[in-house]
Amino acid sequence: MKTKSVTKRRSPAGKVRSSAKASSSSRSASAGATKTRPRSRLKVETILVPIDFSAASLFAIRWASFIAQQTKAGIHLLNVHESGSPIAQSLGSPVIGSENEIKEQLHRDLQIVALRQKLSQASLQIRVGRPFHEICELAGEIHADLIILATHGRTGWERVFLGSTAERVIRHAPCPVLVARPTSREKEKLKLQKIVVPVDFSECSARGLHYAIDLAKYFRARLSLINVTPVHHDLPPAVIYSEAALRRWAREVAEAHMQELVQATDFEGVKYETVQKSGSPAQKICRHAVKEGADLIVTSTHGRTGFSHALIGSTAEKISRYARSPVLIVPSR
Structure with a gap:
């Protein structure tokens, strides 16, 4: 039986690039969480x-x-x-x-x-x-x-x-x-090679990720998973005396959640990378999409940390207004 192990290398910008390698071994209880995927959400007829x-x-x-x-x-x-x-x-x-x-x-x-x-x-x-x-x-x-x-x-x-x-x-x-949104490049041939996927580790956010994986399989695209942690969000039990300490704590928690998400998700051969940022979610997501030359942003409604009213509340409205690439919204229902 083949299992997948994930190797990661960290860049100075806080980006974790991941690749899946197949190895022949028997699966044991200590091998980690089993990768699961709900039934494919992508059906475009x-x-x-x-x-x-x-x-x-x-x-x-x-x-x-x-x-x-x-x-x-x-x-x-x-x-x-x-x-x-x-x-x-x-x-x-x-x-x-x-x-x-x-x-x-x-x-x-x-x-x-x-x-x-x-x-x-x-x-x-x-x-x-x-x-x-x-x-x-x-x-x-x-x-x-x-x-x-x-x-x-x-x-x-x-x-x-x-x-x-x-x-x-x-x-x-x-x-x-x-x-x-039409741009100055609208006459160029359309392509779908890089998809940015905001994640907040909620079940609804996972639906958007799974949709993006299925879409990436169709177009052989790469995924860039990004999580943006707002400062002063979900304070820890202990008192934190500095903003720098709070940022470090929030980043560590988010990175742990991202690792759990990656380990629990079957990407089915789709190449991906993970990115962790802190600050304004809409601003960071839009800037990341521009930096990566994203062809599409895929998000879902009713997540956490600003996406509880995705594309309806302030964070999502800003994404839809300022994102230079198209935005695809996957409903949670």
């Missing part, structure tokens, strides 16, 4: 892409096509027209008319978009109502495995993932949500 015909929203289609090529998923394009509004934004000039006239024009525009994006097999949907409600409702109806949205679109989408619409989508979406 249906992707929902809400668009408003802006260049930003079309960038989301690129991500959908990129992922669908690997997972063989079907793509559904959705445009939501605000109920009661006599005007709607389309590919060309704004459309003015009755609700039926607007829906017909928007559907024609969706057909043009699908043709231009080489998505002849895509399903096209026009809905009337509140955007977040229609997005979540359709996602449930078609059993979507992933919703992909781009920030900084028109007709209110500039607030997506920065305001109430975004919070509601994340809270109520029945599947993971990928937030893509």
